[in-house]
Amino acid sequence: METIDEINEIEKDLVNLARLSSQGADEDVRLLLAKLVRKYRVARPELASQLDLTLKASRTRSNGPAVLRRGMSMPEPSTMPVDADSRQSLIRVFDDLDGMPAPLLPDLLFVRIQSLVRERQERDRLAAHGIKPTRSAILVGPPGVGKTLSARWIANQLGKPLWVLDLTTVMSSLLGKTGSNLRAVFDHAKQNQAVLLLDEIDAIAKRRSDESDVGELKRLVTAILQEVDAWPDSGLLLAATNHPELIDPALWRRFDAVLMFDAPQAAVLAAAVRRFLGADLNAFEGWVDLLTSSVQGMSLSDVERSINALRRHTVLENSDPAQAVIDMAIKGAPNLDKPSRQQLAIELARSGSLSHNKIMTLTGVSRDTIRKYAGPSPIKGRGPKKGV
Incomplete structure (x- = not known):
């Protein structure tokens, strides 16, 4: 016989599923369904089987007319944007939906990160008052202090995987293609209401006064500024840097929040x-x-x-x-x-x-x-x- 805790856990999962479905976050619904299939496969095999059938049906419908009628296509994770020549994915994925511990951070910084998460979780409540949640934040600090782990934890708390811009693939040897790759990543992330991390953003958003960079890279900085400006509040855009002094000053003004990660005390x-x-x-x-x-x-x-x-x-x-x-x-x-x-x-x-x-x-x-x-x-x- 089921315990109260088990019933409460199932109810919590169903509420999360309903919330994501009501928001039209089709990919997030499928990711959560996959997680629940794994979670209940042993303890509740019949429930897991039904959820698995629903998951498979949702994948089939995602390519059918129903999606077109809704006016927005929600691409499968397998259709991540790729570089046209190498066919390598432009996004790395951290799937921590099974849970992860909170990052080890100073109290004040952790409170700020919790506030950012809460804003996203209560976006509808803020919208009722004409208030938008934080759309973007840049994480600044030396290597190894928890920037990427914090980004992963934020995504986990929002019930989403973390998508990370893969600079090694995005920075094409053909400079004209770098901008195209970047736009493909942003477009895909916007469509999926993603949590997107631009790691080592100083590598692609250097000061435009840097004489060592060619004109194409300076145009790339302008493209990034435009993408950050156009980022919707339905998703969350994060960036991380170890070298804030290299970043174009105009980029700082585009981010809603700056989170400073110092060496651990x-x-x-x-x-x-x-x-x-x-x-x-x-x-x-x-x-x-x-x-x-x-x-x-x-x-x-x-x-x-x-x-x-x-x-x-x-x-x-x-x-x-x-x-x-x-x-x-x-x-x-x-x-x-x-x-x-x-x-x-x-x-x-x-x-x-x-x-x-x-x-x-x-x-x-x-x-x-x-x-x-x-x-x-x-x-x-x-x-x-x-x-x-």
């Missing part, structure tokens, strides 16, 4: 360490502070790589988690700035694993500073005196 790093430790969190619980100190200054992607390497080493070498953490901290100490090395020295002292003298040698932080913040060393002795 201690609180975000601590949350990242806990998340990336995954199933091994309990084994490393007492060492999270030391791990956080050892990854100061890293991007989130670098933190993930370091933590995954630590976990692999611990399993394959059957090593003690405490010793593995200490080894990782010591190895990374020379790469830290002075404040981060001081914090690392304090955490090493608090762990009681090394003498203050040894920590001073490894980090360059004086014993007096270590003692001031971490208290007396539980390991006595400063080592042999010089000349002894």
Whole structure:
């Protein structure tokens, strides 16, 4: 017999399905149907079978007269725009409809992103008051701080896949075709009310005063400005850049919102360490502070790589988690700035694993500073005196 939670979950899925259908978002309806078929295939095989039949029927009807009567064609995902010569897709797709965790971000930034999502979810409510939701946003920050993951999460919250402009294909060797490729992507995204990400937009929207660029690329910037201006509020246009100083100033005014992604601070790093430790969190619980100190200054992607390497080493070498953490901290100490090395020295002292003298040698932080913040060393002795 079904539980209340199971019934509530089915009702929630049906409401989402009805909402997408009422908006005429045919592609989103089919994507959600495909997700529900996978979701209920084991627990509710009869429901999954019926949904699968509906999905197949919708694909057939999408090419028939019914679509023409509605006055708008909703292309299948398989008909993504392609480069005419290479036949490679101009769009990369991130399908996170099965769910993904929220990005690790400072509180204020995450609140802004949540607000952007809510505007999209309550677009009809805003429209009743003559207000349009945010149509576009540019995500600015160094590599590895969560820009693309945030874009994926936004799309996930809106029940859509994230479409990413594939610059390697769009930037044709035949410069005249680059503009055509770009327009094909925008036209397709508008038709499907998509969440579209222009990643590394500085590569195609450089300052038109840049003398190193040929005239064709400068005309491409103008084309991008026109496309951003014409973007409808039925979809969401995102852009991301690591080099804001390269972008044409006119482009900044076209985006409704600018979201700044800074290097992660201690609180975000601590949350990242806990998340990336995954199933091994309990084994490393007492060492999270030391791990956080050892990854100061890293991007989130670098933190993930370091933590995954630590976990692999611990399993394959059957090593003690405490010793593995200490080894990782010591190895990374020379790469830290002075404040981060001081914090690392304090955490090493608090762990009681090394003498203050040894920590001073490894980090360059004086014993007096270590003692001031971490208290007396539980390991006595400063080592042999010089000349002894």
